[in-house]
Amino acid sequence: MRTSRWSLLALTACLATAVVVSQAQPPAAGAASAAPAPGASAAAPITVAQAIAGQNGASATVRGYVVGQPTATSTVVRSGFPSDYALALADAAAETNTARMVYVQITTSFRSAYGLKTNPSLLGAQLDVTGSLSAYFSHAGLTSTTAFARVGAPPTSTTGPTTTVPTTTTAPPTSTGPTDDYYRAALGKTGPQLKAALNQIIRVGTKLNYDQVWDALKVTDQDPNNANNVVLLYSGRSQSKSSNGGGANDWNREHVWAKSHGDFGTATGPGTDVHHLRPEDVSVNSNRGNKDFDLGGSPAAEAPGNFTDADSWEPRDTVKGDVARMILYMDVRYEGGDGYVDLDVNNSVNNGTQPYHGKLSTLLAWNTQDPPDAFEKRRNQVIYDSFQHNRNPFIDHPEWVAAIWG
Structure with missing residues (x-):
């Protein structure tokens, strides 16, 4: 196992609104120190x-x-x-x-x-x-x-x-879409309080069945340069939407949070949540199997830039952050309070069938190393608009990763 090449940076973020900027003058010396009453606008800058x-x-x-x-x-x-x-x-x-x-x-x-x-x-x-x-x-x-x-x-x-x-x-x-109001209940929170607030927000939505995932992925992962193709997660290959299936060169539905980690299979809910299901070459999907994510060992076959060893998989650099944010989304979304298995990230590999996925320290570094790009942001929006009607908060606010786990 290679040692981590990246370090975590702590950061945070917030809500955007529109208003004209204040041009008032500073308070005179000796002005009262009381702040304005709740709901009132400040007439002049305070210290x-x-x-x-x-x-x-x-x-x-x-x-x-x-x-x-x-x-x-x-x-x-x-x-x-x-x-x-x-x-x-x-x-x-x-x-x-x-x-x-x-x-x-x-x-x-x-x-x-x-x-x-x-x-x-x-x-x-x-x-x-x-x-x-x-x-x-x-x-x-x-x-x-x-x-x-x-x-x-x-x-x-x-x-x-x-x-x-x-x-x-x-x-x-x-x-910029619904994010201004969507996360209102989470603003200003950190740690367990932020995580709990986000869970209550993102658990509300539509659940797909496993067959519907095929059609969803053809839209969410569409190649921006070729509307007839999807982009495969690990290999990065652009491939015809119609070549999905079980053949050696087909693409199928990769569970980024391995479905054996918690043994939820393809059941509606965690097994069909498009926020962590991505198209991938059948052979590459099989090679990744149910390995945890960490810095791997040898180059992975048919997936340039990916590495693997006996207990871990390292995706290519341009999707490291994508993988991290999908895994962390699953942790927050599936807390066990709505009839589903309670999923948690940990700092281990070889998690087997336990409802854990790692390696947390590596995922945190990847979130910082590879911030959300246009493809990932579009995917989040499409899932919200057209399929599940919920969002991955760590794509909209990647700084919340550190606010919860940092």
Whole structure:
């Protein structure tokens, strides 16, 4: 077994909404420290200290200096930013005490302009940010952010080039499908609470039978360059939709969460959930068998870029994240509370018929290494729109992987 080549980065994300950016002036010296009442909009920016003291769910505009990116309740990094999903504000640009910081969710519309991975020179910049005074990372936070504005240039003590972020940015109308409202009950949660909330959301949907899976896969995995073909998961080959079956060169229905791991077979539910069923060459499917996922040993026959040994399978690099997010979806979706087997990821291989799948540490690294691409996002949307009417949350929010398992 080869040692892991990748490391996990902790990250998180949030909900996008649209609103005009606030242009109000900062409060005068000596202004009252009370936060606005719940439901009220802030008339002027408040300080970070006021925001920390007023975590009551009210809408407010907070003015502060960007002092890093939160990656855990008491951890803020100032370099090597892992994502564009969050930043920390403080009343002083040199602040290092997380107790004097407010953690800010960066909603989708603002990530390209205010995310620290893309814009590391924002460190030290002063911003006005509008959102809800609600906990984030189990820490004083500003969530569901609706407006960001650059107040001024970074302080002279801050190193790095001057940022080219525009002075103000206003969110465009949201048009990214149902995810804004779909995950509302999960927003602001982490760990077991986030997992439980996601389970309640994604368990609602339509269940297919095993024959219906054939037709679903011909749509969900359609080759974007050839509407007559599907793309096979491990081998990456584009193959005619009509060549499905049991022959040596046909494609069939691969259970990414091996159906023997929990012994659910092809029963309606986990055995027919298209979120983890993918088209694959019959021979490659057989070669993978029910092996757990890890860094394998020798090249896999008929599947370039895949590796395997006695107890594990390593998929090609461009679908490593896809595999991880499918396995983690199955863990969250099938918690055993609705008549199905309780599935869980673990950090083992050779899980056999136990309802476990591994290797968790490798899957977490793959989720970071290979973020969702256009094919995977389209597939998630098609399943939601046309077949099961539920979503894989880790495609929409891959940062939630770390929020639950990190």
